Amino acid sequence: MKKHALRFVAVVGCGLLSGCGSQYVTNLTPQTAKRNPSNLYRFTMQCAVNPQKLVPDTFKPLLIIDGQQFPLKEDAAIPGLYYYDHELDATRTDAKYYFQVSYEQYRSGTIKNYVRKTPLASFSISGFGNSSLEIDRAPVGSEVRVLGSSFTANNRIRVGDYDATTELLSENVLSFRVPAVTVGKSYPVSVVIGENMNFAGNLLIDSGRFTAEPTEILLRVGEKTDFTLRSNRPSPSDLYINVTTDIPNSVIMPEVHLATGEESTTVSIEGGEPGKGHLYVSAQGFDELTVPIEVIGEKREGEATNGKPTEGSAEDGKVEEEQD
Numbered sequence: 001m002k003k004h005a006l007r008f009v010a011v012v013g014c015g016l017l018s019g020c021g022s023q024y025v026t027n028l029t030p031q032t033a034k035r036n037p038s039n040l041y042r043f044t045m046q047c048a049v050n051p052q053k054l055v056p057d058t059f060k061p062l063l064i065i066d067g068q069q070f071p072l073k074e075d076a077a078i079p080g081l082y083y084y085d086h087e088l089d090a091t092r093t094d095a096k097y098y099f100q101v102s103y104e105q106y107r108s109g110t111i112k113n114y115v116r117k118t119p120l121a122s123f124s125i126s127g128f129g130n131s132s133l134e135i136d137r138a139p140v141g142s143e144v145r146v147l148g149s150s151f152t153a154n155n156r157i158r159v160g161d162y163d164a165t166t167e168l169l170s171e172n173v174l175s176f177r178v179p180a181v182t183v184g185k186s187y188p189v190s191v192v193i194g195e196n197m198n199f200a201g202n203l204l205i206d207s208g209r210f211t212a213e214p215t216e217i218l219l220r221v222g223e224k225t226d227f228t229l230r231s232n233r234p235s236p237s238d239l240y241i242n243v244t245t246d247i248p249n250s251v252i253m254p255e256v257h258l259a260t261g262e263e264s265t266t267v268s269i270e271g272g273e274p275g276k277g278h279l280y281v282s283a284q285g286f287d288e289l290t291v292p293i294e295v296i297g298e299k300r301e302g303e304a305t306n307g308k309p310t311e312g313s314a315e316d317g318k319v320e321e322e323q324d
Contacts, residue, residue: 162187178233
């Protein structure tokens with residue numbers, strides 16, 4: 001009789017140790033869940049403790065995760081089923097947790113305290129394994145989409161080693177602008193979440209193109225005119241446009257930049273010494289554009305050139321190429 005009593009105490013005492021007590025508390029949470037825009041994940045357990053023997057207001061079911069305790073709620077339709085909708089940051093891909101139930105019960109005329117725990121468990125978040133590029137080649141500055149699932153506003157796109165301007169269109173679509181990378185190369189494109197990257201495909205970079213207005217420039221000495229450069233795509237970042245010339249003494253103009261998101265920029269060109277040659281327009285990710293230019297004679301008061309009225313004197317500018 002004495003031996004049987006010792007065995008009974010050993011079984012009940014097991015519920016006081018982590019990893020034991022599975023006959024009382026069962027973890028029903030799936031090991032993996034798909035990422036969702038709410039960043040909420042349900043942790044569920046079932047408890048088999050007899051409620052009739054409980055001391056009132058002593059039953060406390062808890063979720064222990066990241067060193068914090070969260071009280072569970074009982075399912076309204078299923079007695080003994082408890083859950084908690086826990087928020088995990090969008091950069092998280094996994095978590096360690098366990099359930100703990102503490103309570104008091106009437107036993108043989110006395111009150112006894114119990115703590116039941118489930119074994120430490122792992123929870124992982126998936127949802128980025130099937131990301132794919134909508135197209136496989138595009139020029140600098142163009143919009144490209146990545147298709148997948150469970151995307152959030154915290155995700156971003158990386159093209160090679162370059163972070164691209166990224167926009168969340170829906171939980172299934174991310175959009176990005178091709179950054180100013182080397183033309184003719186193929187770059188791996190990945191979805192970045194936290195410190196992890198999920199490969200979406202390779203993107204071949206085609207060259208962008210500039211057009212000029214006017215397409216040919218004719219100026220008199222001291223005269224100036226507007227010169228507009230247009231890109232075939234919005235600029236993904238602030239883009240420096242290198243403009244050089246083979247007649248540096250004949251052309252006076254400032255540096256040229258294309259602002260982020262813009263497709264055109266306009267600067268003023270002033271005629272210097274008489275000469276005939278070209279402007280050479282280039283930028284990273286773009287084909288070179290050549291624009292004929294000629295500066296002739298002395299300026300005549302009130303005369304129009306290139307179809308535009310003459311204006312007052314311009315501020316001093318410079319060309320990229322210096323005189324030898």
